[in-house]
Each structure stands twice: as structure tokens, then as C-alpha cells.
Amino acid sequence: MLKLIVCIKQVPMVSELNWDPRTGTLKRDLAEGMMNPACHHALEAALRLKDLHGGHITAITMGPPMAEEVLREAMAIGADRCILLTDKRLAGADTFMTSFILARAIEKECSNFDIILCGCHTSDSETAQVGPQLAEELKIPGAAYVEWLELKENILRMKRLSDNFLETMEMDLPGLVTVTTSHYQPRYVPLSGIQDAYDKCDIITLDADDLKLNIIGTKDSPTRILKVYSPCSEKKNIEMKGPAKKIAEELLDKFGRKIGGAIKKDLKAYEQEK
Amino acid sequence: MNFNPCLKHKTVRKTVSKFVETELGPIAHEIDQNARFPVEVVEKMRALNFFGLQVPRKYGGAEMDSISYAIVIEEISRVCAAMGLCITVHNSVGTNPIAQFGTKEQKEKFLPPLASGEIIGAFCLTEANAGSDAGGVETTAVEDGDDYVINGTKIFVTNGGICGSALIFAITDSENQRSTSSVLIAEKNTPGFFVGEIEDLCGMRANPVSSLFFEDCRVPKSNLLGRKGDGLKIGLSTLDSGRIGIAAQALGIAQAAFDDALKYSKERQQFKKPLSNFQTIQNYLADMATEIDAARLLLYRACVFKDSGKAFGAEAAMAKLYCSTLASRVTGLAVQIHGGYGYSKEYDVERYFRDAKVTEIYEGTSEVQRMVIARSLLSKPT
Amino acid sequence: MKKKAQTAKVKDIWVFGDYRNYFQTRVTLQLLSRAGDLAAKTGASVCAVIFGHNLDEYVSEYIAHGAHKVYVIEHNSLKKYSMEIYISLMERLAREYEPDIILVGATTFGREFAPRIAKRLGTGLTADCVGLDIDDQGILVQTAPAFGGNLLAEIITPEKRPQMATVRPGMFQEIPHDYERKGEVIKLPLPKDLPKERLRIVQYQRKPHRGQRIEEADVVVCGGRGMGGKNRFKKLFELARLLGGEVGATRPVVYSDWADPELLVGQAGKHINPDVLFSFGVSGAIQHTAAIRDAGLIIAVNKNPNATMMKKADVAIVADTNQLCMALIKELKKRIRS
Numbered sequence: 001m002l003k004l005i006v007c008i009k010q011v012p013m014v015s016e017l018n019w020d021p022r023t024g025t026l027k028r029d030l031a032e033g034m035m036n037p038a039c040h041h042a043l044e045a046a047l048r049l050k051d052l053h054g055g056h057i058t059a060i061t062m063g064p065p066m067a068e069e070v071l072r073e074a075m076a077i078g079a080d081r082c083i084l085l086t087d088k089r090l091a092g093a094d095t096f097m098t099s100f101i102l103a104r105a106i107e108k109e110c111s112n113f114d115i116i117l118c119g120c121h122t123s124d125s126e127t128a129q130v131g132p133q134l135a136e137e138l139k140i141p142g143a144a145y146v147e148w149l150e151l152k153e154n155i156l157r158m159k160r161l162s163d164n165f166l167e168t169m170e171m172d173l174p175g176l177v178t179v180t181t182s183h184y185q186p187r188y189v190p191l192s193g194i195q196d197a198y199d200k201c202d203i204i205t206l207d208a209d210d211l212k213l214n215i216i217g218t219k220d221s222p223t224r225i226l227k228v229y230s231p232c233s234e235k236k237n238i239e240m241k242g243p244a245k246k247i248a249e250e251l252l253d254k255f256g257r258k259i260g261g262a263i264k265k266d267l268k269a270y271e272q273e274k
Numbered sequence: 275m276n277f278n279p280c281l282k283h284k285t286v287r288k289t290v291s292k293f294v295e296t297e298l299g300p301i302a303h304e305i306d307q308n309a310r311f312p313v314e315v316v317e318k319m320r321a322l323n324f325f326g327l328q329v330p331r332k333y334g335g336a337e338m339d340s341i342s343y344a345i346v347i348e349e350i351s352r353v354c355a356a357m358g359l360c361i362t363v364h365n366s367v368g369t370n371p372i373a374q375f376g377t378k379e380q381k382e383k384f385l386p387p388l389a390s391g392e393i394i395g396a397f398c399l400t401e402a403n404a405g406s407d408a409g410g411v412e413t414t415a416v417e418d419g420d421d422y423v424i425n426g427t428k429i430f431v432t433n434g435g436i437c438g439s440a441l442i443f444a445i446t447d448s449e450n451q452r453s454t455s456s457v458l459i460a461e462k463n464t465p466g467f468f469v470g471e472i473e474d475l476c477g478m479r480a481n482p483v484s485s486l487f488f489e490d491c492r493v494p495k496s497n498l499l500g501r502k503g504d505g506l507k508i509g510l511s512t513l514d515s516g517r518i519g520i521a522a523q524a525l526g527i528a529q530a531a532f533d534d535a536l537k538y539s540k541e542r543q544q545f546k547k548p549l550s551n552f553q554t555i556q557n558y559l560a561d562m563a564t565e566i567d568a569a570r571l572l573l574y575r576a577c578v579f580k581d582s583g584k585a586f587g588a589e590a591a592m593a594k595l596y597c598s599t600l601a602s603r604v605t606g607l608a609v610q611i612h613g614g615y616g617y618s619k620e621y622d623v624e625r626y627f628r629d630a631k632v633t634e635i636y637e638g639t640s641e642v643q644r645m646v647i648a649r650s651l652l653s654k655p656t
Numbered sequence: 657m658k659k660k661a662q663t664a665k666v667k668d669i670w671v672f673g674d675y676r677n678y679f680q681t682r683v684t685l686q687l688l689s690r691a692g693d694l695a696a697k698t699g700a701s702v703c704a705v706i707f708g709h710n711l712d713e714y715v716s717e718y719i720a721h722g723a724h725k726v727y728v729i730e731h732n733s734l735k736k737y738s739m740e741i742y743i744s745l746m747e748r749l750a751r752e753y754e755p756d757i758i759l760v761g762a763t764t765f766g767r768e769f770a771p772r773i774a775k776r777l778g779t780g781l782t783a784d785c786v787g788l789d790i791d792d793q794g795i796l797v798q799t800a801p802a803f804g805g806n807l808l809a810e811i812i813t814p815e816k817r818p819q820m821a822t823v824r825p826g827m828f829q830e831i832p833h834d835y836e837r838k839g840e841v842i843k844l845p846l847p848k849d850l851p852k853e854r855l856r857i858v859q860y861q862r863k864p865h866r867g868q869r870i871e872e873a874d875v876v877v878c879g880g881r882g883m884g885g886k887n888r889f890k891k892l893f894e895l896a897r898l899l900g901g902e903v904g905a906t907r908p909v910v911y912s913d914w915a916d917p918e919l920l921v922g923q924a925g926k927h928i929n930p931d932v933l934f935s936f937g938v939s940g941a942i943q944h945t946a947a948i949r950d951a952g953l954i955i956a957v958n959k960n961p962n963a964t965m966m967k968k969a970d971v972a973i974v975a976d977t978n979q980l981c982m983a984l985i986k987e988l989k990k991r992i993r994s
């Protein structure tokens with residue numbers, strides 16, 4: 001039976017955020033959470049593999065207790081089993097530590113997997129590192145930014161666009177892929193699925209002790225955040241009003257050089273000729 | 275008493291919100307402008323149980339609790355009130371009466387296609403001479419052999435233009451008009467069942483509201499819902515539940531208007547300051563937010579009472595009364611805050627304003643709601 | 657690699673040679689330049705590391721652009737980038753020569769390559785940096801964006817070595833080449849005991865250049881719902897053509913079928929970084945603005961002065977979008993002809 005694991009992250013829903021200037025970490029519990037878009041696509045890719053080949057999907061997430069919500073959502077559209085790794089001590093773990101912790105949990109709960117699917121990056125930290133580092137930690141082959149995948153006789157065939165190169169690859173299983181948002185549009189969640197996910201299903205909750213880990217996320221991560229700040233975007237914001245013809249002329253007079261850059265023309269020249 | 279939504283309700287809200295914002299959001303303006311019912315979105319809604327929200331699982335429904343139901347209707351209505359109307363009428367008055375009062379055979383026959391959305395349901399009560407006065411109904415259903423023969427005209431039927439089945443409220447005993455009415459299930463393709471022209475309405479324009487004409491329309495006796503003479507009982511009970519849906523719909527419209535007004539007041543500048551700096555506008559926003567919160571709590575109380583089996587008629591009436599009055603008030607204020615732009619179709623607030631008004635009228639006018647509440651108050655022992 | 661940072665002296669700063677898109681992606685040269693600045697503060701050497709086949713040209717370019725040393729592993733079998741082999745090679749080199757800092761361009765390859773190296777070497781890595789600096793303790797201060805660029809974070813790897821970062825292309829300027837510069841070229845053999853590849857490239861071709869992609873365009877003309885209709889939206893193509901740019905669209909436009917989904921500029925579509933961005937009738941939803949945050953000069957046109965996009969623009973033009981589009985086309989045609 002095909003055994004799939006999908007790593008999901010819950011990310012804040014809004015771009016207005018609150019962070020703790022002392023630790024440089026996000027006050028995650030203040031913002032509403034949602035499933036990271038790329039993780040949703042990874043889950044969809046897993047569901048399609050399951051639709052085609054049959055099998056079993058375990059969804060796993062690491063986060064505060066409210067991250068349970070994304071696991072319920074995963075179950076509502078077809079994940080079979082869900083694991084929540086939650087422990088205050090693990091908060092603030094960087095990608096190195098996160099991949100380490102995820103690997104231990106996978107080894108404990110679902111070590112007999114065929115494919116791990118992750119989102120290519122998250123909409124909050126955007127590092128795109130956990131997937132590849134998880135593959136390393138588990139000592140399995142991995143491919144990132146995969147756009148399309150197909151399973152044939154225990155070999156995973158994948159396609160991706162990497163730096164202007166269209167690559168078709170083959171990977172021996174067990175292996176890991178990170179999935180982009182270009183394909184695998186996530187299916188909508190049926191309302192009956194939500195009911196079942198909350199009323200009928202159990203989530204396996206693990207903390208650091210269950211994984212026999214003696215880790216403090218902020219201290220044991222190799223990287224440390226010194227500070228977090230909003231970049232000052234000082235847009236001068238010039239407003240222009242009036243008849244269209246006049247604005248067009250004024251715009252090209254003022255910014256002609258910059259606008260003309262691409263066509264290698266100085267669009268201010270006309271003014272001088274006049 | 276926990277005032278925080280549980281995770282399940284949060285997930286329901288986010289799920290529905292994502293769906294409607296993606297599928298209905300981009301077309302809400304156009305379908306209102308052109309009075310077009312969006313069949314393409316309905317197709318997608320079917321697979322997600324939107325048409326069987328509270329129908330039992332064994333008939334293909336999602337069997338949701340009433341707060342989840344209210345959340346679904348609120349979120350749909352926030353983006354497109356006309357579709358929120360379609361879904362709530364189909365569910366609460368077009369389908370649930372069968373689930374509640376139907377025989378085993380009727381449930382097995384009618385609930386699956388309704389729950390899957392293969393057939394959209396409607397409820398026919400109002401007539402030219404019978405609006406608030408339900409007892410003034412003149413449509414007749416006369417026994418003839420194994421059938422009832424229905425004659426009459428029902429007006430302002432929500433979903434009328436696209437319904438596959440309808441629950442008809444008709445007089446079944448003409449000697450004693452006021453006391454024997456019954457509810458019959460009529461299917462669209464029955465000879466004698468005609469759909470009239472779609473109404474040209476101020477709001478809810480994407481919903482195909484129409485008249486339904488019955489000319490010697492024969493329905494089998496097995497389509498009688500409940501017993502002969504149960505009409506009033508079924509009708510009133512159905513409307514109690516329907517009120518929760520309409521309250522949720524009105525709440526969704528109010529929320530949409532408030533969200534837009536809040537956003538606009540932060541962006542729009544006059545006298546070199548954003549509108550939200552002015553105390554008058556702040557007062558408006560504060561009042562709107564407070565009333566919307568109060569409305570939501572009233573609504574959820576009615577939901578909880580209903581699910582726990584308590585009598586909930588007065589509470590549902592309070593919720594419907596308050597939410598619909600609030601919707602008109604909030605949408606009016608939202609247009610005001612938007613100023614001239616609010617009156618233009620370039621912004622959505624004028625649609626919310628037009629959509630809100632009817633929530634004070636249908637499924638029992640605000641005046642009727644007050645009657646229901648007063649009756650409940652006065653019947654309580656002191 | 658568990659060496660503690662001893663003194664302020666940083667020994668070697670390595671830059672990975674990502675050369676397969678050499679003419680478009682100059683990130684290796686940009687990193688050599690920045691590494692040079694950091695090296696100057698600390699007396700370190702700048703070393704490029706390159707694996708592949710037929711590398712002489714790139715090696716001399718790297719030296720001409722600031723590398724003091726270049727480590728080269730050249731072999732027939734390394735004709736195309738092979739993730740697993742490159743990781744093995746880099747790991748071995750890093751363990752042997754113990755650089756203090758390794759910088760990798762944040763290309764698609766680099767963003768997968770670097771984390772795996774960091775994991776093998778047991779060290780920290782910061783992704784997609786937009787700034788790099790070095791303090792007097794020899795600590796690399798890495799500035800990286802988060803939340804679609806709405807936040808910046810300063811990150812360090814205080815103890816583990818090497819300190820690693822992937823750097824966004826275009827953040828630093830390459831130094832002008834100097835072919836008189838001298839550098840040391842260290843050619844190393846391909847090890848014989850490399851692991852068998854579990855990830856194999858079956859097909860590998862450069863993407864046919866169908867004109868420029870919107871992500872690379874210097875000028876982009878974006879249109880939103882405010883354009884009013886499909887035919888009006890089409891006018892933007894003429895404007896873009898005159899400016900040698902590309903057309904982008906917002907989600908409502910794609911949903912209303914006024915433009916192909918490929919033109920979608922947004923979180924779920926393409927991210928762009930043109931020097932000049934025209935934004936016609938765009939309201940400015942977060943999903944769209946996140947994808948244009950790296951644009952240079954933003955000119956927004958909208959009938960509504962209060963649209964969010966107008967606040968984010970450098971120039972906010974309050975006008976009818978169609979009238980202005982046509983006036984601009986007319987005026988451009990006049991000026992270009994002259």
C-alpha cells in the first residue's frame with residue numbers, strides 16, 4: 001500500500017502581524033491561521049496519488065495547539081491520519097531544528113513511508129529550506145520546486161522548471177518532494193468532511209518528551225534572529241490630476257528617462273525639441 | 275458560557291469564505307447587474323454539501339449543527355446575498371420540512387436529490403391576497419381518487435425559476451377555510467405546474483424569484499406532507515427555522531457593509547485626514563460593530579435553543595427582527611460613509627443596501643416578528 | 657562543523673559558482689563582489705567553488721570579478737547540474753578546507769542546494785538574503801525578508817561554522833571585470849567513491865525563449881478590474897508593446913476572462929520586479945501587491961484616488977484608465993517617432 005506523508009504548516013492569515021521585538025519571533029496566537037498555500041498544493045498532489053494508486057496519507061504539522069485546525073482541514077479532504085507536534089519548548093526552532101524534529105516524529109510514527117510531500121515554501125518565513133533539510137535528515141533523495149509528478153513502479157517521475165531549465169527527473173523511493181503552487185489546484189473542502197474531521201477523527205499529539213528530545217527551539221537552533229523590523233517604504237507618492245492628454249505629456253516629461261529605459265529611448269527628448 | 279467560536283466553526287467559516295470569495299466574489303456584481311443565476315457556481319456548490327446542510331447523513335446531507343448552518347449562510351451572503359438566499363430557502367424551507375415531517379418513503383424519495391442539489395427546492399406560501407395573513411390563502415388542493423388536484427397561484431417564490439420541487443401550502447378543506455390547510459410536495463415536471471416570469475426586483479437580483487401557477491395540477495396523495503390539516507403547524511414550524519437562515523443572511527449583508535465602510539474610512543481622506551479620524555464616523559463605526567455583535571449573539575442563541583430541542587420560536591423571531599433591521603441600518607450608514615462613491619455601482623455598498631431591505635419583509639415581515647415575540651411574552655405566566 | 661568563532665579574523669569566504677544561466681543570472685559575480693567587501697573588512701580570501709565541465713571561461717570570469725582563489729572540479733560526467741553529486745562534492749570540500757562563510761545565489765538550484773549542505777555540515781543557513789554585513793567579531797549579519805517582504809529580519813549563526821546564506825540575485829552589484837587580476841586556480845579530481853545517484857535527470861533542456869517572460873521584463877503594464885472590459889484591457893498590450901514591456905493582470909481580470917491565466921500577477925501567479933510598473937485600474941489587494949513589491953517606479957492610474965494601489969504608487973494618477981491609456985499611447989508614438 002502506498003504510504004504518503006504530507007508536511008503542513010499553519011501560517012498567519014493576514015499580512016498585518018504582531019511580533020515580539022525581544023525574541024524576534026511572531027506572536028502567532030494573535031493572528032488567525034490558515035494552511036500554507038504551497039502545503040495545500042502538496043496535499044492535493046498527495047490526494048491525487050491516492051486517488052490513482054490507493055494508499056494512506058499521514059498529515060503532520062509542528063506548531064502551537066491551534067495548528068490542529070489545518071490537520072482537521074487535511075482530514076476533511078482525505079488525509080487518513082494526523083499528527084500534531086506541539087510543545088512550547090520547541091517554539092522558535094529554525095529550519096535546521098524543525099527538520100530535525102519532524103524527522104524524529106516521522107521515524108517514530110510512520111517510518112515506513114514511500115513519499116513525503118511538502119510545500120515548496122511558506123508564505124510567512126519563505127525560506128524553502130525545511131523540505132530539503134528534512135530529506136537530508138532522513139537520508140533520502142529529494143527534489144524541490146516540483147511542478148508535476150507521477151508514480152510508476154516505485155519510481156517517482158517529476159517535472160520542474162529550474163532556472164530556465166525544464167528538467168524531467170526520476171527518483172528512487174523512499175524520497176521527498178516539495179511542490180509548487182503552479183499545478184495541483186487544491187480541491188474545495190466539503191462541509192460533511194469538516195463535520196467528520198472534527199467529530200469522528202482523532203489527532204495524535206506529540207510533545208518533545210514523546211520524541212525523547214531535550215531541545216529548546218530558540219537556544220538550540222544554529223541561527224538566531226537579532227531583530228525584526230518593517231522596512232520603511234518611503235514612497236513619495238506624487239498625485240497627478242487633470243485632462244488625460246496633459247497628464248500623459250507631464251508624465252513622460254518628468255519620468256521619460258526612466259520609462260524609456262527598456263526601449264533605450266529618452267522620452268524627454270521631445271520636450272527639448274519642442 | 276463560551277463566547278469564542280470553537281475550532282470546527284472557525285474551519286467552517288474559513289472554508290465557506292474561501293469558496294465564495296473565489297467563486298462568487300468576482301461575479302457578484304455582474305450577476306446582480308444582469309439578474310443572472312450563476313448555474314456554474316451552483317454546480318461546484320453541489321459537491322460540497324451546500325444543498326444538504328442539515329439533512330441527515332444517510333440521505334446525503336452534511337447534518338450540520340445550527341450554528342454551522344448560520345455561519346455558512348452568513349458567509350455566502352457576505353459575498354453574494356442572492357445566493358445566500360437561494361441556499362437558505364432551499365435548505366430551511368424547501369428541504370428540511372420533508373426531513374422533519376416526511377414519511378420514510380417521502381424522505382427516501384425526495385431528500386437525496388434535494389441534498390445533492392440535483393433538485394433545488396422552494397416553499398410556496400405567499401399569494402396575491404395572502405402575505406402576512408397566511409390564513410387568507412386561496413390555493414386549493416382537492417382530493418380526487420389517489421391524487422390531490424391543486425389550483426392556484428403562488429407569488430414571490432424564491433428559487434421559483436429554477437426549482438425542481440416545491441412545497442405548496444394549500445387549502446384542503448373548503449368548508450372551514452381558516453382551519454384546514456395542508457402542505458403538498460409538487461415536482462416541476464408535473465402537468466399543470468407552470469413557472470411564471472422572473473420578477474424584476476430591487477435587490478437579490480441574481481435569485482430567480484417568480485410566480486408559480488397550478489392549473490389542475492395532480493400530485494399523488496403520497497406527496498401530502500404530514501397529515502391533512504397540518505398545514506398551519508408545518509408552516510409555522512418551518513418559518514421558525516427559516517428565520518434563523520434569514521437572520522444569518524441579513525447578518526452577512528451587514529458584515530459585508532461594515533467591513534467595506536471600515537476599510538473605506540481608513541483610506542478616504544478629506545480635510546487632509548482619513549475619515550476614520552472624525553468622531554462622527556467613529557461613532558457610526560462603533561454603533562455598527564456593537565449592533566452586529568449583538569445580532570450575532572442573538573442569532574447563535576436561537577441556534578443553540580433549536581439544536582437542544584427547546585422552544586425557539588420567539589428567539590428566532592427576535593434574531594430575524596434584529597438582524598434584518600440592523601442590515602438596513604448598517605447598509606444605509608455604509609453608503610453614507612462612502613459618500614458619493616457609495617451611490618455608484620462601482621462600489622458594492624449600494625448592492626448591499628438594495629439587498630438588505632427585503633430581509634425585513636420576507637419570511638415574516640418585521641411587524642409579524644413583533645407579533646410572534648409579543649404573543650410569546652404575553653402568554654408567559656407572570 | 658562545530659568550530660567556534662575564535663578571533664575576528666575570518667579565514668575564507670566561499671562563493672558557489674552557479675553558472676548555468678551565466679548571461680542572465682549574474683548572481684555569482686554579484687556575490688564575489690560582496691564577498692570582496694566583507695573580505696576587505698576582515699582580511700579574508702574570496703574563493704569561488706565550481707563543479708562541471710568546460711569551466712575555463714567561468715574560472716577566468718570569476719577571477720576577473722574578484723575571486724582570489726577558485727576551487728575547480730571538472731569532469732565529463734558533470735555536464736549537467738546533479739544535485740546529489742554536487743552536494744557530496746561541496747560537503748567534502750567544506751570539511752577539508754573549512755571556510756568560514758559560504759554564500760550561494762538564491763537561484764532555484766541554490767535554494768535547494770544550500771540547505772542540504774547546511775544540514776550536512778550541521779550549520780545554520782539564512783535564505784534569500786537582501787543584505788549581508790560583517791561585524792568585528794567576524795559574525796555575518798544576514799538580512800532576509802519575511803511575509804512577502806513586509807518584514808525584514810537580521811539573522812546570525814553565532815556558533816556553528818561555516819556561516820551560510822543564500823542571496824537574492826540583483827541585491828549586489830558585480831565589480832567591473834579586470835582581466836589583469838591574478839588568482840589561484842586549484843583543480844581537484846573527481847572522487848571515485850561518490851554515492852550512487854538516487855535522483856537522476858532524465859531530460860534536461862533550456863526553456864525555449866518565447867520572447868521575454870514577465871518575471872524578467874523591465875517594464876510591466878498591469879491591468880485590474882477598473883479597466884472595465886475585455887476590449888479596453890486589450891489596449892494595454894499596445895502600450896506594453898510600445899514600451900518593450902509585458903502585460904500583467906490581476907485575479908478579477910483573469911476570472912472575468914479578459915486575460916489568460918498566465919498573465920496573473922499575484923501570490924498565486926507570477927512575481928515581477930520591473931524597473932517601471934504601470935498599474936491601470938488595480939485596487940491593490942494584498943495578494944497582488946505582494947507580487948509587485950520589488951518593482952521600481954510604480955505609476956498607478958485609477959478613477960478612485962483612494963484605492964490602496966494609489967497609496968503604494970510613486971505616481972498616482974487620478975484619471976479614467978482608458979482615456980489615460982490611449983493618451984499615453986498617442987504621446988509615446990509621437991515621441992518615439994521623433
